[in-house]
Amino acid sequence: MHHLEAAANTQYQISSVIISPMPAHDSFWRTIYTRRSIRAYSDQPIPRELLERLLTAAIWAPNAHNRQPWRFVVVTERSRQQQLAGRMAQRWEQDLLADGLDEAKARAQAERSRTRIMRAGALVLGCLTMREMDRYPDDLRQRLEWQMAVQSAALALGQLLLAAHHEGLGACWMCAPLFAPDVVRSALELPEDWEPQALITLGYPAERNEKTRKPLEEVVLWR
Ligand SMILES: Cc1cc2nc3c(=O)[nH]c(=O)nc-3n(C[C@H](O)[C@H](O)[C@H](O)COP(=O)(O)O)c2cc1C
DSSP states (O other), X not given: OOHHHHTTTSEEEETTEEEEEOOTTOHHHXXXXXXXXXXXXXXXXXXXXXXXXXXXXXXXXXXXXXXXXXXXXXXXXXXXXXXXXXXXXXXXXXXXXXXXXXXXXXXXXXXXXXXXXXXXXXXXXXXXXXXXXXXXXXXHHHHHHHHHHHHHHHHHHHHHHHHHHHXXXXXXXXXXXXXXXXXXXHHXXXXXXXXXXXXXXXXXXSSOOOOOOOOHHHHOOOO
């Protein structure tokens, strides 16, 4: 009997939530089920080969026209990490103040974000480029083409997150670069056409996280 069938009747229990009958011993499903966003890391450095393996997982993602519109910046230099974290936090603090948040709260939130980025063992900034994507004369199709690049970059980063977990690393997606692309561009000296999409913080986990999901019935229509 195939091992998937053999396990079909066992309930797979993760984080005290019974998810569905799935093969607990199958490494693919275990990776899928047990990945969580990890935001606190130990000081242990991440070997470069391991980072290369994660990036390899990323570039094998499906993508629009196989133009591979993703680009990545791996940040491991402390000074660069510090610069990026500091400038993004500063921008966020300004935004929070402009939203009317009181000074102490704005500073505390920005400082938490800065510390988190600083404590990561490595950062991967995910970007997209439209350089090799199709060009359209009308705005609508051009926007949809751009959206395909966004989707491709997101798939790549999703695979990177799963690979990180599979390799024993913790990782978390941060959307901050979307809100401060100019800051990120200048801190990391990006090529002109690279559009920052997300920052992935990486490190050996120093926390466990519990999150669950809505049941399939709530999010799926069968027709
Ligand atoms: C598009 C996107 C943006 C996210 N932005 C942030 C963020 O800015 N900060 C953060 O701590 N987590 C962020 N996350 C992580 C989500 O909060 C997390 O994936 C979600 O709560 C589910 O938890 P899990 O990843 O542990 O299953 C983001 C995830 C995605 C996919």
